[in-house]
Amino acid sequence: xxxLLPSWGLSNAAATLVGQNLxxxxxxxxxxSVWRAxxxxxxxxLGVVGTSVRRRSRTPSSPWFTQRSGGRADRDAGLRIxxxxxxxxxxxxxxTQAFNGAGDTVTPTLINIGCLWLGEIPLAxxxxxxxxxxxxxxxxxxxxxxxxxxxxxxxxxRRGRWKSKRV
Numbered sequence: 001x002x003x004l005l006p007s008w009g010l011s012n013a014a015a016t017l018v019g020q021n022l023x024x025x026x027x028x029x030x031x032x033s034v035w036r037a038x039x040x041x042x043x044x045x046l047g048v049v050g051t052s053v054r055r056r057s058r059t060p061s062s063p064w065f066t067q068r069s070g071g072r073a074d075r076d077a078g079l080r081i082x083x084x085x086x087x088x089x090x091x092x093x094x095x096t097q098a099f100n101g102a103g104d105t106v107t108p109t110l111i112n113i114g115c116l117w118l119g120e121i122p123l124a125x126x127x128x129x130x131x132x133x134x135x136x137x138x139x140x141x142x143x144x145x146x147x148x149x150x151x152x153x154x155x156x157x158r159r160g161r162w163k164s165k166r167v
Contacts, residue, residue, distance in 0.1 A: 014098055031160070085147050091150045107162065
């Protein structure tokens with residue numbers, strides 16, 4: 001999560017650009033700024049951080065977090081799986097904040113409830129326990145849920161209904 005914190009700043013900037021451009025009567029410019037922010041977020045920040053985390057997932061830092069013998073393997077798997085989804089998460093953060101910037105807070109709330117609460121939590125349980133994948137299944141559930149949230153956000157964003165929302 002620490003690696004994701006700076007990406008929220010760019011997402012908030014995208015929300016501001018949406019609000020300003022919609023207020024100026026330029027919805028096309030608002031949309032263009034969101035797609036540009038998605039591109040920047042994926043290519044520059046979270047793309048680089050994700051690659052770096054995947055490469056460094058085998059460094060001996062797990063003693064900081066756990067002393068149990070399986071801790072290193074769980075940590076390595078978690079870092080590799082979750083960081084592989086960073087480019088998807090990057091777009092998802094920008095897109096959900098864009099809805100907020102347009103004054104539409106219901107859409108990102110419903111997307112988050114559907115994908116994260118109703119999707120990720122049950123999937124994490126099923127993959128972790130009944131399917132027998134343990135912690136690796138939970139990591140996959142996280143990556144799948146956040147990637148799904150990003151894809152759903154992109155589909156809803158493309159519809160363009162957010163352009164007519166008024167605060």
